[in-house]
Amino acid sequence: MTLLQAGMALRPPPGLRLASVSALLLAGLMLFGPWLAPYDPTEVALDLKLMGPSLAHPLGTDHLGRDVLSRLMAGAQVSLGAVAAILALVLTLGVGIGSLAGMAGGRTDAAIMRVCDAFLTIPTFILALFFVGVLGTGPANVVTAVVLSHWAWYARMARALVAGLKRQDYVLAARVAGTGRLMTVVRHILPAVLAQMAILASLDIGHMMLHVSGLSFLGLGVTPPDPEWGVMINDARAVLWTQPVLVLWPGLMIMLTVMTFNRLGDGLRDALDPALQAGGKAP
């Protein structure tokens, strides 16, 4: 409710509104893409392969004669769904573990932070590759691998925020007013942490997207013939010189997603930062 209030108190700038619309469209595509797609995205029709745009196939067909538009729309489910799942898991894990460390302080804090450090020393993509190697391929394992290679960044950030916030006078005020420890955390610490983490996450969506597509591109994530944007780019590689648009479409979708959420993150940051700083010293 706090976030909502903060959101209502702040009028979003037009750029942010545009990005929100785009994000909504992408979300719609993620939820309903496979049902909205005009053709079965896996239906092979070799006699129709590598056709240019036409009325029947607005974006043409790929090397197996599958409808590119349908594959893009259906692929959104996995490409965006994986990112949504990663985000939800990374935020839950990161904020949960990080807040615990920040609230507890002392040895608990130190122990958790050493574990984080271990994860942070290895570049995320290498770490994700390592986890896929351990877990095996497939979309669920790719999600797990990306989560495992990213949660520590979020935990560190959340911990730093909590450690600063718990020293704020208004947290002390809530405490002397008789608010319980858990309630104080839920009402005064978590909303501010989540607001900041949402900003971080929305800036990071592009990065995760590239991870998922990158792993799929390497053939470790979604397996053909299932549609996914990274897989589509990989498929189109063979015909890159004759049909470059086949790489272009999924590439554009990835770019649109990345840009949308970067803009959303920037807007969120601009909107929330002054509000968070208004009442207290920066942690």
Next chain:
Amino acid sequence: MTRLLSIEDLAVATGSGRPLVRGVSLTLRAGRILALLGESGCGKSLSLLGALDALPPGLRRMGGVVALDGRPCAGRELRGGIVATVLQNPREAFNPLLTLRAHARETLEVRKAEADARLASALAEVGLDDPAVPGLLPGEMSGGMLQRAMIALALIREAPFLIADEPTTDLDPVARARLMDLLAGLRARRGLGMLLVTHDLGVAARLADEVAVMQGGRIVETAPTARLFAAPAHRHTRDLLAAHAMLCADDRPPAKTATVGAVA
């Protein structure tokens, strides 16, 4: 009915064991005002927070007993319901993202409508009766308004004791005088027992029944107000009084007259 809140031999130290407050004993009685005087950094705020078991992270309470009518109590039992607290810096004592109304609902475990009604009456009591006030965010209120809003929030749980940490700092003379009237009125109407932490001898002289003087983390003298001002026993008290007298002679009439003038 609660009558007596006593703090005995309270000590606060840093995590590494460096003592910040030692052997602090204070007694609050219903309907009486105790002023705690002392220079900046002598440990006044930490004594209060220590008594309520609400020390900032990194500090520890090293001992001492807080008793309610003779029964020892943990800080958790006291906070909010028995002892209302007004923190030193009102600007930072509100969550910048929550309205006054949301703050009030948080402290009260009653239905929303009831909480809102209680907030409205507490706000009226402190002179903030504009109906827009409960919907304001802290950033939309002035320092003086926040100070009074903070007192209103402290009042809504109808705790028998009120601890106010420097409630008159940062207020202009008129607002300061009004605040003193407010506190005097609260004592008269509600029979609150109060602990007023202050640098301001004028506030102590006008409101307090008793004054405790603190120096370097210890209470060096406790005496009824009139006696303390007429015949200070401890050297530090004399120094404080002398410094205040010098200030008053320099640039403004003695605090007492200023207050009376502003109230009228």
